[in-house]
Amino acid sequence: MKQAKVLTETEFKRVMAVIAQMKHAPRNRLAVMLSHLTGLRVGEIAALTLHDVFDADGNVREQLRLSAAITKGGHARTVFINEKLRREIERYKTGWSNTHSPGDPLLLTQKQTAFSANTLCQLMGQIYRQAGIDGATSHSGRRWFITRLAHSGVSPKVIMTLAGHRNLTTTQRYIDVRDEMMKAAVELL
Template identity: 50%
Template sequence: MKQAKTLTKAELRRVVDVTKACSRYPQRDTTMLLLTHWCGMRVGEVAALRVSDVVDVNGDVRAEITLAVQQTKGNAARVVFVPDRMRRQLQCYLQSAEKPVHSPFLFQTQKTQRFSANTATQHLQRLYQRAGIVGATSHSGRRTFITELAAKGVGVRVLAALAGHRNIQTTQRYIDVNDEMMRNAVELL
């Protein structure tokens, strides 16, 4: 089975720019997309996020999101570490809501229903298609996240923990080796 495309920084920028320019809900859609790219979250985990997972009692965006067993694929709770730029994006999204969030879920469809994993998958697929990114799927963000960290020298055990994988062989399949990584590798000699 062919794997989802990993995106270059320019391709991610293009998807974000097109989403901001063309989407009916640009903050929501950009935030959903970036959670997969900057936090390595599965699309089903993004769809299952509750406001209380992301915002603490003081109204601040958390630096760590604890996913409960029922929110993850492998039925194992895990912690998602949220980089500063993602925290800023989440804050912008929360402030941009046209009306108060009545649902406990962070992301809602235009009919104010929560996204299912399947609906969110299809939604991200449309964002990539609209930007003209061929081969990208809802899993592209996760593969890009793992590949970029691997290229920066993050060890496979840390990558597996960040991805919520129990087996490092699973994580290794996510890493997309490219010419730039090989060029950088030989320069280490």
């Protein structure tokens, strides 16, 4: 089975430019950013509620606690939110009315219902196609997240834990290797 493409910086910028022209740009941008900056699967993103992301005072949490019920492996895990994602969530929140309750989904379809994993998967595929990126899927953000961490020197055990994998070999399959990465590695010698 062919793996999802890991976007280059140029491709990622193109995706963001395409999203900026879309009808539901803030929502779509947040969905893609959640995928790339947390490594969440689309089903996990679709299942996020406002309570998962915001504390009782309406502030963005420092970490998301995913219950076993929404993760692929059925194991609860903690996902950390970096400053870039925190700003993105705050930006998304500014477009809201005050009619939201903590149990509401973070991301809503245009019919104001929760996304299913399949619907969010289709939306991400549509975004990547509109950006002209062949081979990118809803899993591209997750692979980008794991690859970036690996190439930044983060411990494999930490990456495995952040990804919610139980086995290091699973995590290793996600890491993309390109010629320019191998050339840069050899240049370190």
